[in-house]
Amino acid sequence: MRSFFRTLLASFLSSLIAFVIGGIVVVFIFIGSLSALFGSFGADVEAKAQKVKKNSLLHMKLNKMISERTHTTFSQTSFQLEDRLGIDAIRAGLAAAKEDDNIKGIYLDVSGVVGAGMAGHEEIREALIDFKKSNKFIVAYSELYFQSNYYLTSVADELYIYPEGGLDFRGLGTELMFFKPMLDKWDIDMQIIRGSNNKFKSAVEPFMLDRMSESNRAQMEKLLSSMWDQMKGGIENERGISADELEKIADSVLVRTAQDAIDYKLVDGAKYKDEMIELLKVKMGVESTKDLNVVQFAKYAKDKNRKNRKKGNKKGNIAIVYATGAISSGEGDLESIGSEGVSKALRAARLNDSVKAVVFRVNSPGGSALASDVIWRELKLLEETDKPVVVSMGDYAASGGYYISCAADKIYAQPNTLTGSIGVFGVIPNIEGMLTNHIGITTDRVETNEYAMLNITKPLEAEEIRMIQQGVDEVYDLFKKRVADGRDDLDVAGVDSIGQGRVWSGTDAIEIGLVDELGGIQDAIDYAAEESGIEAEDICLVEYPMIEE
Incomplete structure (x- = not known):
């Protein structure tokens, strides 16, 4: 906002x-918000793979901005090219590490703010939970836990905090x-x-x-309540602390210091960094620090993701088309949606005979009404083929972000995705x-x-206001029609009743028919594979727009 x-x-x-x-x-x-974003430059700068020895520890440090796709971008603060780790690489890295016999466990280091939205946290969290099915350990550490990075790390088998650090757990709020x-x-x-x-x-x-208007206050209260319930439920599932107890902790601000966090079982202990190294040596079964085989997760994940891209570019059978950022006319880039660029990507997936299904990954707060309709048309043409079209929503798929999604066969969203905002x-x-x-x-x-x-x-003169109001209402009417055409259980009147610009969480969006299932991008991929008759072991992903390696 x-x-x-x-x-x-x-x-x-x-x-x-x-x-x-x-x-x-x-x-x-x-029909949505604007976003002034710098251009992107394609594949990430680092190209050398790490050698992974037997009995290696994966050091997963998450303290920078995380994008949808791994790439290099121009930093507007440092005025330098900056490697941006993406959710795609994080997922690829964790999936590979799960099956990698040389990887024994993960040291999850979140001493800083994890630069992802709430749905992005959910995607990473789900990938970590899947990694745990391998029976390999995850140990998390931070000098200071914020609510977002605590929610992410709550999946770990063991959580530790710096003795003089703290944990912020006071509930969610927003200020405009x-x-x-x-x-x-x-x-x-x-x-x-x-x-x-x-x-x-x-x-x-x-x-x-x-x-705030009363209408906005009401929708913000409902949004925050839905997201807070999701956070409490996730922590309860992984840490065994009831949602009621978590509510009590937040209401009375019972946890502030490291010792408070230990007393209320939010973490398992307090350790200095040297003590964490000793703990990791024990877990890895080595006596000397020099015998710790530490693999940097970012490099490991980028290498796996790069290999996946190369393979997918040659023989991909499920396409992932990315639409990230504000929507406008033109080509766009990896951090902004251009109607021409995304339309070309959808068209390429439609015309590629090797592609049997398409996952449309949307992470957008909205933008131009006209550009959104251009993208909608291309998605509609794709939906009219025999290829299943599945939308996976990221942090946002609101306003124009929902517009470009609504023609899909099925829509997945995270519980804390912000969607809807059908208005102009x-x-x-x-x-x-x-x-x-x-x-x-x-x-x-x-x-x-x-x-x-x-x-x-x-x-503006009165007649000018009248003409613009007419134009805005016509765009809104078209928006409602597009949604009603794409959603089986909604007519135009039904769309209007849940529209009017209202934003919904993914959880609430299911109840009103804007979303079909809760889940992340992997759930969307699995469904697309099932609908197109592709066995799990035969899935090969090709990404659009393609990134040159």
Whole structure:
């Protein structure tokens, strides 16, 4: 949500600069949020595989940003190329380690913030749980546990904490920032037009209100409650601490220090790093630190993922088409969705005779209505073939993210996926007051026709508002129709009743018919294989858009 605010404000300032320099103004209608993301450069930089000796320990350190796909990107903070570990490589690495006789166990090191969303945490967590079926150990350690990385590491056989560290377990919350009072001081009027009944389409509320609307507060409370229940349930399953006890711990803030965490059985003990090394030596059956064969998980996982890609590019029979980021027209990249780029990827999967089924991996908060419809059309063409089409939702598949998903044969979401947000809005700033009253700039114009110029230096006239409102409502009507056509148990009226811009968790989305099953990308792959008659041992994945190695 904060990313949306930053990006929308940046978009507004960009429009202002463009006006001042050259008088260029572009107005967009959105069905979701924008995201200004840097381009990506394909395959990861590291190419050398590690040699894995017998009796090796996999050091899984998760303290950086995690993407959907492993690649190299340009860091906007360091201004350098940065390797980005993806969920794809994490899954590939853990699956390989499960079967690798040389790997004896995992040291899960989360001393820092794990850079993934809640559904991303769920994907990694599920892969770790699957790894445990091998009867190999997982030992987790952190100097400081936050709720998100604690939830992830709660799957470990043993959890340890730094003696002077702490564990933050106080429940979930969110705080929104509202810009309306500031904009009023600057004499900026954010002219906002939502679908006529889209009271839950809250992304624009910071520009029109000074606090949450009751509708937004209600949906946020339900979302947080659903995610909190999922977190408590997951910890209960792995640690044996009841959800009621976890609620009590959070309500009374009973756990703050390392000793508190031990007393309430959230962790198994407190150890300094040197003591952790001694513990790992015992588990690995070695006496000397130099005899510890430590394998860096990131390199191990990237190597396995790279091999999977090469194999899939040659003889893949199930396609995974990735759509990650905000939706706009154009090609896009690995961190943004371009209608042309994703359409080409879906088309390639449709026309590839070796591909028998398609998993469409969507992780998007939304974006352009037009670009979303372009992608929807290509997915619809794919769905009309005899190839099963299965959507796997990531952290988000909301607004435009749901639009591009709804034509699939089956939809999977994580319990903590944010989805729905079926609604539309348009934003047109009016900065005439700021220019005149604060800067001393006035404007004048000549037009051949009454409505030839629609820009940010004058307020909208009544007829202009009427025309834009009509356009927004028409997009909303089309959105509802697309969803109703794709979902067997929903008609247009039913879509409207759960639409109006409302966001749902994956858990709640099942109850209202927007999602079919709870599960991660592996569940979607397994279902696609089953529907296309591919045995588990014969699954070979080919990814689109392809990444050149």
